[in-house]
Amino acid sequence: MTQDYLHRIRNQALRERVVTADQAAQLIQDGMVLGMSGFTRAGEAKAVPMALAERARSQPLKVTLMTGASLGNDLDKTLAEAGVLSRRLPFQSDPHLRKAINAGEVMFIDQHLSETVEQLRTRQLPPIDIAIIEAVAITENGGIVPTTSVGNSASFAILADKVIVEINTSQPEGLEGLHDIYIPTYRPSRGPIPVMAPESRIGTPYIPIPPEKIAAIVVTEKLDSSSTILDPDDETRAIASHLTEFLKNEVRQGRLTNRLQPLQAGIGTIANAVLHGLIDSPFHDLTMYSEVLQDSTFDLMDAGKMSFASGSSITLSAAKYREVLPRLAEFKQKLILRPQEISNHPEVVRRLGLICINTALEFDIYGNVNSTHIMGSQMMNGIGGSGDFARNAYLSVFVTKSIAKGGKISSVVPMVSHVDHNEHDVDILVTEQGLADLRGLAPRERARVIIANCVHPDWQPALQDYLDRALERGGHTPHVIEEALSWHDRLRRTGTMKPE
Secondary structure (H helix, E strand, O other), X not given: XXXXXXXXXXXHHXXXXXXXXXXXXXXXXXXXXXXXXXXXXXXXXOHHHHHHHHHHHHOXXXXXXXXXXXXXXXXXXXXXXXXXXXXXXXXXXXXXXXXXXXXOOOEEOOOOOOOHHHHXXXXXXXXXXXXXXXXXXXXXXXXXXXXXXXXXXXXXXXXXXXXXXXXEOOOOHHHOOOEOEOOOOOOOOOOOXXXXXXXXXXXXXXXXXXXXXXXXXXXXXXXXXOOOOOOOOHHHHHHHHHHHHHHHHHHHOOOOOOOOOOEEEOOOHHHHHHHHHHHHOOOOOEEEEOOEEOHHHHHHHHOOOEEEEEEOEEOOOHHHHHHHHHHHHXXXXXXXXXXXHHHOOHHHHHHHOOEEEEEOOEEEOOOOEEOOEEOOOEEOOOOOOHHHHHOOOOXXXXXXXXXXXXXXXXXXXOOXXXXXXXXXXXXXXXXXOEEXXXXXXXXXXXXXXXXXXXXXXXXXXXXXXXXXXXXXHXXXXXXXXXXXXXXXXXXXXXXXXXXX
């Protein structure tokens, strides 16, 4: 190993704690609770988890793993296949881990992303034994400078008994100064979080911990995984167009200006495409207060549309990584990465009045949204931060394509098979078919607007028939209760929601 990394460990006493990943993994014992960096495939510790998985193949052990959100580099897959994980929270997106979760082999706690460290801080969750944090550098006083995400790393490091730091030499040193680490005080005497605008800086550019807590340092050079978002297609462009026209009308009505309100968008192809659609809009001087800064964030900046973006991670496609990282000095003045309990904090979300755009798996005729479960039982990824934002947004928008599996499935159903966001937290629904503005509408009115605007033509007659028969029975939220989940039952039995 060369000594090129030494200048990144500015506390000289800590240089003596550099060890191999295998040696660091030996600190982890069966039954421990681990807190690890990583948020949507960005900034996760990369070497020690792999060494732990390799060790577990010959020396079985189980741990509870907490992260910020999903991990890259197939870490969740590797850990699940090695049998390391007994419990996982608060979010994941790996198909192999998902299979283990749905088989009951790994206990998964699906949490709002703002809540994990709050429960740790108040000892509602078991304490963290070891935190494993990827870093650009360690400061003279032992502060940890994160890489491409903050997530829950700061609180994990502060609350853990011991910390393992992975210095990743492939992460550019120019990332230093991008982060804003602010930790709320304890309740009930906590003061307001002083974020008054997306560009507010309220903390330190590093995670402050006593250097004696750092038990081991591992040097790595593995890159983040690139995002898996797809290019916009006809349907996602149509969704973006419907939402853009709606926002234009909000401006015409005097409820917004062409600066809009700060934007939040969930991770994924559809949300990214919707933001990308704002490039060809009249809106300007936009800002973002979100979790994940993805390709569209930087496309909007390059188009002169966005002036500032605050998030908790940077997750980009491979091509966009190659473009953005060499330009960090240019972008740094327009970006902040925060702990996720700040990026997702309900107090801040409501104060700033965000326009929040998140993705649904399905929604029903009354506006209830399922964003986590296939057929009501099979976990997909998790609720992530969508609930943090939807409940407190100025405008809560959910987007999805109207059909799936080549038209065998309607994304709009009589009743969702699982509720993540109830009708009270949903303002706007958008598919490629159109947009339903649900503000100020009673349930019966919502149903008519949703069926008329969001449903694929192949499915409109069936949903209208269901609503008509439900209305005959009456009720504030009318249902034919014995048929409410019949579409899902038919899909289970026949492979399609279409009538037999």
